[in-house]
Amino acid sequence: MSNITLFRLLLIAxxxxxxxxxxxxxxxxxxxxxxxxxxxxxxxxxxxxxPWGMAFMPDERMLV
Structure with missing residues (x-):
């Protein structure tokens, strides 16, 4: 398989x-x-x- 064909398949995926x-x-x-x-x-x-981050609180709540 040529590099161009592999590149196209990866790009499509x-x-x-x-x-x-x-x-x-x-x-x-x-x-x-x-x-x-x-x-x-x-x-x-x-x-x-x-959202760029998450943090979990001690009481299992989540901050996003």
């Missing part, structure tokens, strides 16, 4: 990965129920489109 994994879910503030657990979303600061 890379782009498909982003297209398939794109998630448009917009979690509004409030309590959300899933099959396994319930969680509450609270907005402290608005205007951030992409």
């Amino acid at each position: 890379f782009l498909l990965n982003f297209w398939i994994s794109a998630d448009e879910t917009d979690w509004d503030a409030g309590i959300h129920n899933t099959e396994k657990l319930s969680f509450q979303v609270e907005t402290f600061v608005a205007g951030f489109d992409v």
Whole structure:
């Protein structure tokens, strides 16, 4: 397989990965129920489109 063909296949796989994994879910503030657990979303600061970190609190809460 030539380098150009391999590059094209990798590029297509890379782009498909982003297209398939794109998630448009917009979690509004409030309590959300899933099959396994319930969680509450609270907005402290608005205007951030992409969370860049997570931290877990001692009481098992998560900060994003």
